[in-house]
Amino acid sequence: KNQVEQSPQSLIILEGKNCTLQCNYTVSPFSNLRWYKQDTGRGPVSLTIMTFSENTKSNGRYTATLDADTKQSSLHITASQLSDSASYICVGGNSGYSTLTFGKGTMLLVSP
């Protein structure tokens, strides 16, 4: 069974600090790894998409890494802002869009 596990479940950091969110996945056959940001009560918004051959991808202050050998990914947020407070969802994909596997998300709170 395909699974995506995220840690920590929740995290509080001070504004301006960096943080790293973790994702372990078991998705077969593996094709791509995605990170989404979901504000409370809103739909998810794509941050990065990495195929199995990519190791890192950046989107502004967000940098995702992928290690397909260990089946791990991380999302690093630099110089956090209050607007970064949201749930960050890791998603493993295989060959079909009907088979995306979503994690439960890490709830990040950036405190002033």
Added chain:
Amino acid sequence: EADIYQIPRYLVIGTGKKITLECSQTMGHDKMYWYQQDPGMELHLIHYSYGVNSTEKGDLSSESTVSRIRTEHFPLTLESARPSHTSQYLCASSDGRGAGELFFGEGSRLTVL
């Protein structure tokens, strides 16, 4: 900004009522999806469509039904709502090319009393 819209954003109704959640996209995407999400939980696929007149059930069993008569619209219907249907329903679309982006609507929060 993604051009995918959901109506209504919030709906509170009584048990037994019929409801339709609307989803429209203006990106010309062939592939559309409905996900269900409960608080603190992962998204689960309940329906998807790869084009007009194509609909399939997703991983999570749902009493809802969908239709795809036009490329732009992918409405979800519950014939008789129950409290167990209370949830957030998210519509999404993609162009389906390779590992392309999945664009989500803002969601419809359904509460059945």
